[in-house]
Structure formats: C-alpha cells, structure tokens
Amino acid sequence: MSVKKKLGIILFPAYDWEISKTHPERKERLLYTQDQIFEEGLGDFENIVFYNPKIASEKALKRVHFIHPKLENIVTKSHLIAAGGAIKCLDLVMRKEVNKAFSITRPPGHHAMRVTYGDRGFCILNNEAIMIEAIRQKYGNLKVAIIDTDCHHGDGTENIYYNDPNTLFISLHQDGRTLYPGTGFLDDLGGPGAYGYNINIPLPPKTGEEGFLMVLEHLILPILADFEPDLIINSAGQDNHYSDPLTMMNFSAHGYAKLTDKLNPDVAVLEGGYSIEGALPYINLGIILALAGLDYSNVVEPDFESEKVSQSVEVTNYLKKLMEEIHYNWKNKEKLALKKFQNKSYITEEKNIYYDTSNISEKQTITYKKCDYCSGLIKITSKNNRNDKILAITIPLDACRECEKEGENLYHNSAKGDYDNIYLQNRIKDQYLKR
C-alpha cells in the first residue's frame, strides 16, 4: 500500500446536458458514480478535495484543434467544461496544491483529432491534449506520457501527438479489427519526428485482469522508465469492464484500481465507460482510492466472480508475443525510423476519418516535414462530405526557425483557391490564425 497523497477531484456530471435522449453518453451517466462517491463519504477525507471545473478558453482549444467551420456550431458548454476541468486538474498538480488529480467529467475526448468538424465517438474536443498544451504554454515543453486505458483506440490523441517526440502516447485497447474505431495497430509508430513514440497495444477480446496487469508491468512500466516523463497522464476510460455493453473485455474495478496504483499517474481523465450502474461507481471509487493512496482492497463489484476476469491460455500466449514485438519496436525505434524515412524530406499520409456521431466523412492528407533540428512542420489538407475544405498548418512547440518560417510562408502564400479557410497553429508564438 502506497502512502496517502492529496488528491484533487473534479466531479462534474453535467446533469443538464446530453447528445440526445437515448444516447449512451447521457445525463444519467455519472449519476450512480456520484451516488457511490457520496455514500462512501469521500468528500470528508482530509486528503481528498473536490473542485468545480472551469471553462476552457477559445485559445486553449486552438492550441490543439482546427475547428471548422465555426467553433460555436460544434462545441457546447459541456465540452468546454470537460476540457477546462482537465486543465484545472493538471494546473492543481503543477501548482502543487494537490499531488494528483482526477477529472471526472463528460463528454470524453480521446477520439477528437487535430481537425474537428464534429462529434466522433462521443468526442469533439481532446480534453487531455488541451490540458497538456495549456500546461506546456505555462510551464514549458514538458515531457508527457499519456497512457490511454479506454477500451477503444485513442485515435484522436494518437493523431494529435503522432509527430511529437515529447509526448509518448500508449494506447491499450481492444483490437481494432473487433471494435470502433477500427484503428490502433502495431505499425502505427508515429511520424518522422517521433517515430516509436506512438505505441499501440491492441489486446484480443476477452483479455482478463492477468493480461492487463501483465502488459502494464512488463511492457508499459519499463517503457515509461526509459522515457522518463515529467508527467504521466491516464486517459481513464472504464469500458474494459466485464459488464460494459459496448466492448468484450474481462477487467474489473479492483483491476482498474491496481492498474492506477502501479501506473501512478499525475492526472487521470475519465474517458468512456458505459456500464454506468454496474461498473462506473466501483471503478471510479477504485481509481480515487488508488490515486489518494488509500486502501482499495475492498472495492469489489457486487456481482464479481473470478471467472468474469479470467482469460484463456491462448490470450496469454498471444499477449506475450505481442509484448515482445512492441518492446522490440520501442528499443529499436531509431533504427526503424532510419529505415522507414531514409532519403525522404516530406512524408505524406492519406487518412479517411469517419465521424460516427455527426455522420461526417473526412479525407485528409497529412504531410510531415522531416527535419534534423526539430520534430518538423505539419501540413494537413482536408475535405469532407459536407463540402468543407481546409488547409491547416501546425508549427510545433519545438519548431526550429526554419520550420517556423516555412510554416508562416505556407500560411500567407498558399493560394486560397477552393479552400474555405487556411489555418495556422503557431505553437511558438502561441498564435492561431485563419484566413
């Protein structure tokens, strides 16, 4: 059992916001979690402090997203509060007001990519990315590891940090061949500026508690030890639970607590999880106790049976092989990058992105500039089936003079042509332009 830590919690169930009357991301979603937290009397613990969220500023969103065509039409107050809650959590930690923080807000955010036209997988704003960039703006370009333990691939976070060597993104999810969003494979290791820093761990369906904890201990923790991050962020999705209606995994509340305890993140941010009566109250309780350094050994779902979190020998063997391969990629990332990007100065990728909630199909061409002095300029051209067409340029926080200049020229001198707008994200100047 670890020592007691001061934990800040933002619990904001947004009881007056919903996507639609019967959508799973619903008003009721955190109701039973709140009941459990209240009944356990967590608000009376000296080392647990609850806070109200704040509302994220427009600038905070623009550090991460190109929101098109209009922010007001896409982003609701609830999204701004979920992002703002996350920012406040990390800020509390940075200011040392608390040791750790947990943002329990809705809606989630890890499917939201750099370009945002609408709602994907219940997400519009990437709460974690907005949080991290807000903090980097204030405290410098910190080294951050994001561990996404939602059952769905964190494709939005992957997209945003694909070329950032200062952000290690590890997504632990049910194999994309069997679940939305259908991505998150081993070979997607990152852009030329950060190859190897995007790590997907696609778990087979029916992975049990043993599997999750094995992957954590024998793969994730050693990689984190190598990376030596300033901050560890947990995208704490709770849909690996055996009772989740949308997924096929065998994880438990106690398992989540143990995972949290071992991962020891600075901030956890709630993502998905839709077994709102049978799982969320217990998982959230387990995560809270683990973060606060309190005894979570008695956090057990009333319907828990050990068979519900067991896994087959096949799954165990599959995982062992998977871990070996991922570990090899991590250890040999420089070599692999050299091979993959040799003799190329620009790397272009095509991407088809589907917004399931808003029903939008997007086609993206992303061009990464391979640069010896920084992670490199990023250029995105994107169009969708609503006839939106944009050019979006990102000058990253670590950009060299050359890349910054090239990005600015590209923004000012590209022909407007048939683009609706041309966007520039200049992270160095903290300047966000549109023409």
Added chain:
Amino acid sequence: MILGLDMGGTNVDALLIKDGKIVKKVTKEIESDDAFKTIFTTIESLIKAVDLKKITTINLSTTIATNAILLNKLANIALIVQTGPGLTKEYFKVAAKTFFISGYTDHRGEVTKDYQKEEIETIKKELKKNNITNLAIVSKFSTRNNSTEMNLKNIFKRDVENITLGHQMSGKLNFPRRFKTSYLNASIKPLFKKFYDNILTAFEGLGITCPLNILKADGGIIPLKEALKLPVESIFSGPSASLMGMLALSKTKKDALLLDIGGTTTDIFFLKKGEPLFLRAGIEIKGNKTLIRALYSKSLPLGGDSLIKMVKNEVKIGPERLDKALVFGGKYLTVTDILFYLTKKTFPYRSLVVKELAKLSVSLKLTNDDLAELIKAKFLSKIKKAVNLELSLINNKLVYKIAELLKGETLVPEEMIVVGAPARSFKKGLEESFKIPVIIPPNYEVANALGAALAKPTTALSMLVNTKRRKMSIPELSIYRNVDFNYSLKEAKRYLLKELLKEALRLGADKEDLELEIIEEEQFNMVEGFYTSGKNMRLKAQVKPGLRKESEFINVG
C-alpha cells in the same frame, strides 16, 4: 403565550412572548451540571404569577445532547454495521463495540447479498454477555433500501431497550456520517430519556400541560417526545437559537453577515436574501462528522472573556477563556476589559485593568492606549479573516449542472447584524473593516431565548423514484413502495408534498403558518442499449425554515 428558553455555556435565558411582545424575561447563571435542574428552576421563576393556561407552547434549546457528547457521558452501546464493498472496516472505528456483518445493499437499493444467520447468533450472545441494551444498526445505502436495518431491528428488538436505525438519521448518502450519527444518537439516548422523564414529571408538578418542543441545529423545533428517537438532532441548538433570534430582531431581506459575539466564542452566520444558509452535509461535533441538518455557522474561539496574554513577545487573544472579565470580578485580563478601558470612562476595578495592561505594554514598549487599540484591531482582523474564509467556501460550493456553473451565484453581504455584549464597542471598527452598515438590534440580549420561542417545526424529506425497478422511497419516513412504470415527476412531487404535510402536522406545525417547498427535483432518463428503460427521479422537500408569524410583531426599535 410562548415560552422560549436557551441554555448557553454560562447562562440560561428564558422569556414569555404574547402577541409578539416580550412580557417577562429571566436570566440565570448556570450553577449545576444537571441541565434538567437548571431548566426547571429557570422556568419556575419565570412562570411565577403567570396564568399557566395561557402558555400554549414551550420551546427549549438545551445543551444536554451537546454536553453529553463533548463531556463523553455516553451510554454503553453496540453497533451492527454492514459495510459491503468499498472502504475497508478500518474506517469505521468508534469507542463502542462494533459488529461487522457480511452482505450488501447496492446504490440501486438492491440487496445483492444477505448477512449470515451465524453472525446474528454471535452478536446475540455477545450483547447478552456484555449486558448491552442500546444498539445502532447501520447499513450502506440503507437510505435506498432499509430492509436489512428493519430485519435486524425485528431480530434484536426483544434483546435490547433502544435501537437506532441508520436510515432514520437522514435521507442523504454518506455512510461514514450515517455510521457516526447513529453511534452518537444511540449513545445519548438513555441520558436524553432520563432528561425527558424528569422534565415531564416536574412540569406536571408545576401544572404545565402545553406541548413541549426542543430546538434543533436547523433552527426548527420538534416535539420533545420525537426527540427521544433522535436526540442527536438537538445538538448545537444554541447557535441556531441565536441565528433565529437575530432573524426575528433584524427582519432583513438582504445578503447579510450575522455575528454573535459572546463570552467564549463568536458565532458567524450568513443570510442569502434574508434566508439562512444550511450546511451542505451536516454538523460536526468533537471530530464526528454527522448527517445532522444544521444552519451554516462558524464558531470562533474568540469572545469578550477571551484571555489576553503574551506569547513569544507578541500579544495574543484567546483561544482560551479562563474566567469572566476583571471588570466583573474575574482574575485575568480579557477583551471586555480592553473595551472598557478604551471608553476612557470610569468602571469597576479600573486600576486592576490598567495594572494588567501595563505589564504587557511595558514589555512591548507601547503605551497602554496603543496596546489596547492594537488588541481591539487584532480582534477585528481575526473576525474579518474568518468571515472571508467562510465566504470563499460558500461561494465555491460544488455544483453539478452547467447552468449552475455558468450562473456562479455568490453571496456578498450587504449589511451586518451584530449581537452580544461587546457588540456596540465593535460597531465602528466592524463598519470600517467590512465597509458595510452594522446593525445592532435592540433587545439583543434575549436573542437566543427569542429565537427558541419563535422557531417552528421543521423537517426535510428526500425521495427517490426508479421506474425501471418500479420502486420509490422516502427514507426519513421509512417509506419503500412499488410504483408503476409510468409514475411521473408530477405525481412524485404531489406525493412527497402530501407526506411532508402529514409529517409537519405530526410534528406540531400550525397549518396556517406553514410553507412547504420542493427544494430539489431532478429527472433522468435511464438508458439501456439506446432505449429508454425508465426514469430516475430525485426530489427533496422541506418545511420552509423561518419564524412563527408572531415574529412580525416583535419590536425592532
């Protein structure tokens, strides 16, 4: 006529009100440890030459429950506790025999696992062996389903004399507080019962037959007989008497800051548009966080009798009170002495005050006048600091809805109402420090007894409806019923208000002087696989707290 009595730390005040006018009042110093004796002698002298038939109600604010807890005069009790999954047993420790049983009721109110028969047999034996006759039974989520607590009550009712049930403490969710509240309630029941029996016999002897009520921490009253079940509700009735009295004397409708500067403590209260604020969870006593509904108050160890002393070459006020002020024949220099000194007038024991003051001023290289001013300023700044802290807590209260977060309603006191012996001496200083008008109502010396006299029965109920499970509950009344799938929020509200009215009348409320209100209503669509599977409703209703209508005639000068 209404008789109001307030027992403080050092004095007991009582008065009689007729048509809003104070017709008689008595103040007595408390000489005995026996609360009953004190109350009896006070009332005896108050009702001399009064036509007893004209006394319609007696409201008592006593320290009996508070002192029992503070002075550890607790009965030998046992607790039966069902924690289920969640926090470990380590968190449930009190100075009483505690039996943990297996089983669980979940947040939905479903008994997911029952306790074991053998566990019950063991407890029965142990109770007998240890000769324990007072029991508290508490289960997690018993406010969602009290069946475990009720079953156990039936099992043990012949083995013990008193049983306290967790779900009757409050409708709120908070198991550790439910546990502590039940523990305290069971522990003071026997003592309270003795007090009740004594009072009843004595009043009968005096020929008093009118209803007897007791003041609660929420500023309301309940019949003394009802308090037998829940004596813990009468803890900290003093501050609530004080606030209700100040309300009666001031009648403000603004956001206000209220101060009661007493001998040992200064109590701080707040009004939002003239209405008192309540604590969000419940009152805390001697480190025990409870579910007892209470008016928002903060008690500072700072008052007229606070000791003035030197600590590390710095002058300090309190927190201790060792004796009354020098000017009243006490032994040590106090705040009151400083205030007398600053009037520049003559007063008893002046030379003694000057001598004590000089001892301090010499070592600080200050004049007596400067030091006296410094102490006064220090007193004011302590109050200011405490008030600001409370305001920041109040104004950062947690919200759960977007509309509430955006609205960000804050309390900003526009005026200040101050009572207590030193009130006048601090008026100017408080006005300068807070930059709002300070009002010192007349008759403030009887504020507490007046507050007790003018308090009305209060009660609050919570209701939960789950149409998916076809269940509804009002835990405070032990109502757990089936409803049909189409049960609506409108029906729920109507039912809750009906039950609230019944309960208020049972507690002695006057139908003509009663306002019921729904204070919370939420309805959630329950969704299962993209379909609505039911509705989850949460409601709260209360008797609107306030004063008897006689308070309109109270002379406010």
